[in-house]
Amino acid sequence: MKCPFCHNDDTQVIDTRVSEEGNVIRRRRRCADCDKRFTTYERIELVMPVIVKKNGSRTEYETAKLRASLMLALRKRPVSAEAVETAIQRIEEKLLSSGEREVMSGHLGELVMRELKRLDKIAYIRFASVYKSFEDVSEFAEAIQEVRKS
Incomplete structure (x- = not known):
């Protein structure tokens, strides 16, 4: 995952949490280069026919x-x-x-x-x-x- 601040490819997950419903994963990340933190969300993408x-x-x-x-x-x-x-x-x-x-x-x-x-x-x-x-x-x-x- 690229850092949104410096666009470095090297980021590290420092915390992962699953939502109450269990359909979203929240990840806190830290950039190895600029040391800034940011959050990403992982969701299921379903494509209907x-x-x-x-x-x-x-x-x-x-x-x-x-x-x-x-x-x-x-x-x-x-x-x-x-x-x-x-x-x-x-x-x-x-x-x-x-x-x-x-x-x-x-x-x-x-x-x-x-x-x-x-x-x-x-x-x-x-x-x-x-x-x-x-x-x-x-x-x-x-x-x-x-x-x-x-």
């Missing part, structure tokens, strides 16, 4: 879009914000653990449906009706039967 839409276009994954979709389906439903955040974390963990650089939007939609089914059956039906483009009442009835079975 790119989302490939049905038409073949690609877009960056956005947590805000996922949250908005979930909140729309869960509108006026008795589901806590904490439960929604936990669902978002599970979806993101599955995307990251897949190791893929690109994920089809259909796969993301299936992950969302799985989480909604776990959170609230009505929200699941709402989301499924738009996601699967229900065109008549029989498709709603099939989705309801599927929810009743599980």
Whole structure:
């Protein structure tokens, strides 16, 4: 690590501490040349996969879009914000653990449906009706039967 004061390459770590959450490491360093001290932080950098839409276009994954979709389906439903955040974390963990650089939007939609089914059956039906483009009442009835079975 270069010294920010004299740009010398020779710096020494004199203290290391892990944050309370365990996701950041704070290091105090000392420059061997000018003897000045400075702090560096080490964080995990996670790169979410790119989302490939049905038409073949690609877009960056956005947590805000996922949250908005979930909140729309869960509108006026008795589901806590904490439960929604936990669902978002599970979806993101599955995307990251897949190791893929690109994920089809259909796969993301299936992950969302799985989480909604776990959170609230009505929200699941709402989301499924738009996601699967229900065109008549029989498709709603099939989705309801599927929810009743599980």
